Amino acid sequence: MDTTVYVPSGPASGPDPRREDAVASRARGLTKVYGQGAAAVRALDGVDVDFAAGAFTAIMGPSGSGKSTLMHLLAGLDQATSGEAMLGTTRLSGLDDGALTRLRRDRVGFVFQSFNLLPMFTAEQNVLLPLELAGQKPDPAWLDTLVDTLGLRQRLTHRPSELSGGQQQRVAIARALIAKPEVVFADEPTGNLDSRSGAEVLSFLRRSVRELGRTVIMVTHDPTAAAYADRVVLLADGRIAGDIVDPTPDAVLAGLDALRTLETSTGSAVSA
Ligand SMILES: Nc1ncnc2c1ncn2[C@@H]1O[C@H](COP(=O)(O)OP(=O)(O)O)[C@@H](O)[C@H]1O
Ligand SMILES: [Mg+2]
Numbered sequence: 259m260d261t262t263v264y265v266p267s268g269p270a271s272g273p274d275p276r277r278e279d280a281v282a283s284r285a286r287g288l289t290k291v292y293g294q295g296a297a298a299v300r301a302l303d304g305v306d307v308d309f310a311a312g313a314f315t316a317i318m319g320p321s322g323s324g325k326s327t328l329m330h331l332l333a334g335l336d337q338a339t340s341g342e343a344m345l346g347t348t349r350l351s352g353l354d355d356g357a358l359t360r361l362r363r364d365r366v367g368f369v370f371q372s373f374n375l376l377p378m379f380t381a382e383q384n385v386l387l388p389l390e391l392a393g394q395k396p397d398p399a400w401l402d403t404l405v406d407t408l409g410l411r412q413r414l415t416h417r418p419s420e421l422s423g424g425q426q427q428r429v430a431i432a433r434a435l436i437a438k439p440e441v442v443f444a445d446e447p448t449g450n451l452d453s454r455s456g457a458e459v460l461s462f463l464r465r466s467v468r469e470l471g472r473t474v475i476m477v478t479h480d481p482t483a484a485a486y487a488d489r490v491v492l493l494a495d496g497r498i499a500g501d502i503v504d505p506t507p508d509a510v511l512a513g514l515d516a517l518r519t520l521e522t523s524t525g526s527a528v529s530a
Contacts, residue, residue, distance in 0.1 A: 280311035282441045282473040283332050287341030290327050290496075301327040303496040304341065309441070314467040314474045316484040318510065319493035319517070325477040326445055328493065332475070333366050333443045334358045346440055363392055367434030369444035373426040375418040375433075381425075382414040385432040396436065403470070404432040408462055424455025431462060435472060442466070444476040448483050460486040481510035492517055 290302040302324045309315050309332075317325050330336040331343045334350050343350045345365055353361060367388075368374075375384045385404070389396050405411055408428040418426050427447060434442045444463065448456035464486050466472040476487065484490045485507045492500030492513055500513050 282311040283309040284344040314487045316487035323493040324496040367439040367442040371446040371449035
C-alpha cells in the first residue's frame with residue numbers, strides 16, 4: 259500500500275508532492291489555548307503543517323482533536339495563542355482586525371456544515387454576496403462555470419427554504435468560490451447531508467480542485483468523505499499525528515485505527 263502513517267517528531271509535514279511549488283496555507287508551532295488556569299484547554303499544541311496550492315486536503319481526527327480550531331486559525335477566524343498561521347506568504351498574527359476582515363473577505367472562502375445562507379435572498383443573490391460586500395462585479399464566465407458545474411441553473415431564483423439541503427450546500431460552495439479565493443475552508447460540509455447529496459458535494463469540491471485549479475481544505479470525520487481528497491492530515495490531541503497521500507477509505511480507516519493504538523505517545527513511525 260502507498261499509505262504511511264507517522265507521528266512527526268520535529269519538522270513540518272511536507273506539501274502534497276503534486277504541487278511542490280506553492281503552499282497555500284501553513285501552520286508553524288501553531289498553538290491555541292482556550293480559557294485560563296485550571297480551566298485551560300490546549301486545543302492545538304505546536305502544529306506544523308503545509309497545505310499545497312491546487313490540492314484538496316482533508317483534516318481528520320477524533321472529536322475534540324482540534325480540527326475546527328486549526329481551520330479557524332488558518333482562515334483568520336480566530337487568533338493563535340502562539341506560533342504562526344500563514345495564508346500564502348501572509349503572517350496572520352501580524353494583521354490588525356481590519357486587515358483580517360479584508361483577508362477573510364478577499365482571500366478565503368468558507369463552507370460550513372449548516373450552509374449559512376441568507377434566507378431572504380435568492381440562490382443567485384447568496385452566491386454573489388461576497389462580491390457585493392467587496393463592491394466587485396462578478397466575472398460572468400466564472401459565474402456560469404460555477405452555476406453549471408454545481409447544477410444550479412434552474413435554482414437561481416429560489417430562496418434557501420425552497421431548496422434541498424444538498425442544493426443549499428451547492429449554493430454555499432458557489433458563494434465560497436465566486437471571488438476565486440486562494441483557499442476554500444470547509445468544516446464538515448457533508449455533515450448535514452444524506453449520502454447521495456454528500457457525494458455530489460464532495461465530487462464538486464474535488465472537481466473545483468482538479469478542473470478549476472482551486473485549493474480546498476476540508477475538515478471531516480467521515481473516511482469516505484476524506485477519500486475524495488488528495489491527502490489526509492490526521493490530528494490527535496491537538497497535534498499532527500499522520501499524513502496519508504492519495505487516501506482510500508480503507509487507508510483512512512487504518513490510519514484512524516493506528517491513531518487509537520498509538521495514542522499520542524512517541525515519535526515513532528508506523529505503516530498502515
Ligand atoms: N471556544 C472554545 N472555548 C473553550 N474550549 C474550546 C472552544 N472551542 C473548542 N474548544 C475545545 O478545544 C478542543 C478542540 O476543539 P475543536 O477544535 O472544536 O475539535 P474538533 O473540531 O476536532 O472536534 C476541545 O477540547 C474543545 O472542547
Ligand atoms: Mg469540529
